[in-house]
């Protein structure tokens with residue numbers, strides 16, 4: 063089971079274009095994301111933008127890279143499980159315009175470059 067603990071999991075809510083039929087608020091999705099230990103929460107509409115889908119997969123790749131290619135950061139994966147105690151873990155929805163996990167990745171990569179050089 064240990065191998066599953068290292069798998070970056072993201073939570074994605076689809077069909078944001080169907081505003082009137084919305085059943086889960088962004089706040090509830092974000093809260094649930096934290097509760098179940100996901101690394102980020104996206105809200106997307108496949109119908110409106112395939113780019114949003116690409117972004118989810120790009121973010122998963124970035125996370126994978128951070129966790130598995132950079133051993134120094136692997137330590138922080140446990141901290142990532144506790145959102146409130148880690149500054150990199152402020153969640154936000156995709157509809158804010160920029161994927162938060164991209165922001166997180168940038169921040170982490172900057173830290174790594176800074177400390178590794």
Ligand SMILES: Nc1nc2c(ncn2[C@@H]2O[C@H](COP(=O)(O)OP(=O)(O)OP(=O)(O)O)[C@@H](O)[C@H]2O)c(=O)[nH]1
Pocket residue numbers: 076077078079080106107108109110
């Ligand atoms: N409005 C809207 N419809 C979507 C979106 N994504 C998928 N759908 C539609 O939802 C229906 C089900 O899509 P599927 O890809 O079969 O998804 P599913 O998980 O098998 O089924 P659902 O539980 O209904 O989502 C299809 O008619 C899609 O066209 C979206 O972002 N917006």
